[in-house]
Amino acid sequence: MRFRAATADPAGIDRALAYPADGPVEALSAEKIREELAGNRFRPEWIWFAEDEDGEVLGRALWWGRADSERPLALDCLRIRGSVADPAALAAGLLAAGHAAFGNLPLYNVSLPGDWRTRPELVDAVAWRQKAAYEAGLTREIERLRYEWTPAAKAAEPTGRLVFREGTDEEFLDAFTRISAGSLDLHTQSELRSMEAGQLAREDIEFYLDCPGERSWWRLAHLPDGTLAGMAIPSATPYHRNVGYLGVVPEQRGRGLIDEVLAEITRFHAAAGAERITATTDTVNAPMAAAFDRAGYEVTEIRLVLEPEA
Numbered sequence: 187m188r189f190r191a192a193t194a195d196p197a198g199i200d201r202a203l204a205y206p207a208d209g210p211v212e213a214l215s216a217e218k219i220r221e222e223l224a225g226n227r228f229r230p231e232w233i234w235f236a237e238d239e240d241g242e243v244l245g246r247a248l249w250w251g252r253a254d255s256e257r258p259l260a261l262d263c264l265r266i267r268g269s270v271a272d273p274a275a276l277a278a279g280l281l282a283a284g285h286a287a288f289g290n291l292p293l294y295n296v297s298l299p300g301d302w303r304t305r306p307e308l309v310d311a312v313a314w315r316q317k318a319a320y321e322a323g324l325t326r327e328i329e330r331l332r333y334e335w336t337p338a339a340k341a342a343e344p345t346g347r348l349v350f351r352e353g354t355d356e357e358f359l360d361a362f363t364r365i366s367a368g369s370l371d372l373h374t375q376s377e378l379r380s381m382e383a384g385q386l387a388r389e390d391i392e393f394y395l396d397c398p399g400e401r402s403w404w405r406l407a408h409l410p411d412g413t414l415a416g417m418a419i420p421s422a423t424p425y426h427r428n429v430g431y432l433g434v435v436p437e438q439r440g441r442g443l444i445d446e447v448l449a450e451i452t453r454f455h456a457a458a459g460a461e462r463i464t465a466t467t468d469t470v471n472a473p474m475a476a477a478f479d480r481a482g483y484e485v486t487e488i489r490l491v492l493e494p495e496a
Contacts, residue, residue, distance in 0.1 A: 187244075187276065189283035192233040199223070202233045205246045205265060210307040211315075212297060214248065214263045226253040227424065228262075231287075236266075236280045244270055245280050249292055252396075252424065261294040264315060277318035291323050293493035297332075300488055312490065319492040328372050328468060328491040331475055333429075335463040339482025341456045342449040348415055350450050353406040355391070361406060361417045362387035365433035370471040376495075394430060398422040403454065407434075407447050415443050418450045427455040429465035444477045452481060 192198025203220070207213035214222075222228040227250055236245035245266040249258035261281070266273040285291050296315055302308040316327070353361070363383045366374050377386050395401060399421035407416040415438045421430025432447045455463045465483060467474040 187279060188237045188239075189280055190235060190237070191284075191287065192230040192235070195235075198230055198233065198235075201235065201243060202246060202248070205243060206267075207265070208268055209265060209311055210305070211311045213265060219248065222250065222262075225424065227251060232258045232284075234280055234284045234287075236276055243267075245273075245276050247277075247280050247284055249284060249288070257288050257290050258292045260292050264294070264318075266314075274314040274317040274321070277314065278321035281318060281322035281324075285322060291494040293491055294319050294324055296490040296492070298488045298490060300485060302488065316490075316492065323494050324492040326376065326493050326495050328493070329470075330466045330468055330489045330491060331478075331485050332487045332489050333465040333467070333478045333483035334486045335452060335465070335481070335483045337456065337461065339484075341452045342445075342481065344449070344453075345446060346410070348407045348443060348446045348450070349410060350405040350407055350418065352402070353404065353417075357406060358391060358404060358417065359384070359387050361414065361433075361435070362390050362431075364414075364435045365416060368436050368439075369433070370468070370473065372468050372470065390431065394419055394421055397430070398424060399427075399430060405450060405454075407443070407450070409438075413438075416447050418447045418454075420451045420454045423464070426462045426464060427458070427460040428463060444473070445480060448477050448481050 192202055195201065203216040207215070219228060228248060232249040232251065234247045235243050237243055247261060248263040250260050250262040251258045264277060266277050270276050294315075296312065298308065298312065302312065366378060366383050366386055369375060374386070403420045405418045406414065407418060409415050414435055416434035417432065419431040421428050429448070429451050432444070432451060434443045434447065452463060465478060466489065467478065469475070469488070
C-alpha cells in the first residue's frame with residue numbers, strides 16, 4: 187500500500203475530484219472541493235491518497251485549514267472504498283502518513299444526522315473511522331450539536347437585565363478566566379487538567395482573535411449595578427457568522443442570564459444582516475443546548491470530534 191499527497195501526481199486534483207462519494211457518511215461534492223481549493227482552505231499537499239500496487243485509489247483524505255493556515259486544522263472528509271476488507275487499518279495508515287508530513291495531528295470532524303445511532307450502516311461507518319482515528323493518535327472524542335439560527339426565528343428584544351459594553355484585553359482575560367471555572371464544556375474541562383485557567387484564557391483569546399470575526403464585536407455583560415455577569419463574543423467562520431464564545435461567571439449562574447447573553451450575540455449578527463448564524467455545544471452541556479433551543483436555534487447535525495489528548 188502506498189500513501190501520498192496529491193502533489194505527487196500531476197493528475198492528483200482530478201483524481202481527488204473524481205473519487206466516488208460512496209458510503210453512508212455524507213461526502214463533499216466535487217463543486218465544494220473546487221470551492222475550498224479556490225479559497226486556499228484545501229491544498230494539494232493536504233489531499234492524500236491510499237493506493238494499491240497497481241495505482242488504484244482505495245482511500246482519500248481531505249484536510250482543511252483557514253486560508254492563511256500554515257498547517258491543516260482539521261480532517262474534513264475521509265473515504266475508503268467499500269471493497270476494502272479492513273477500512274480502519276487502511277484509514278489509520280492514511281492518517282498517519284498525513285500527520286507525519288504535516289508535523290501535527292489535526293482533529294477530525296465527522297458530520298452526522300441526528301438519528302445516526304438508529305441507522306446500522308452509519309453506526310458501522312462511524313465505528314471504523316473512530317478506530318482509525320484512535321490508532322492515528324486522535325484518542326479524545328467529543329460529540330457536539332451544531333445549531334443554526336435564521337431570521338425566521340427572530341431575535342429577542344433586550345430586557346434590561348444586562349448591560350453590554352466593550353472592554354479592554356485585560357478585562358476579557360479576567361472574564362475568560364472566571365467563566366472557565368465549573369464550565370460544562372468538555373474541551374475546557376480537559377484543558378484545565380493540564381494548564382492554569384489564566385493560560386487557557388490567553389489561548390482562548392488568541393483563538394478568537396485569529397477567527398474571521400472582529401475584536402470590536404466583543405462585549406462584556408454587566409448587571410445594571412456594574413457587577414460583571416459574563417461576556418458575549420460574536421464571531422465568524424470563513425462561511426458565515428457564528429456565536430463564538432459566551433458565558434456567565436459562576437456566581438451569576440442559575441438566573442437565566444445565559445439567555446440574555448445569547449440574545450445579544452444573535453441581535454448583533456442579525457443587525458448586520460446575517461441570514462444564518464451557527465453555533466455548537468457539547469451534547470452533555472444540557473443547559474447551553476436548552477438556551478439555544480429557547481432562542482430559536484435549530485439542530486442541523488451532530489458533529490463527532492476526534493482529537494489528540496491535550
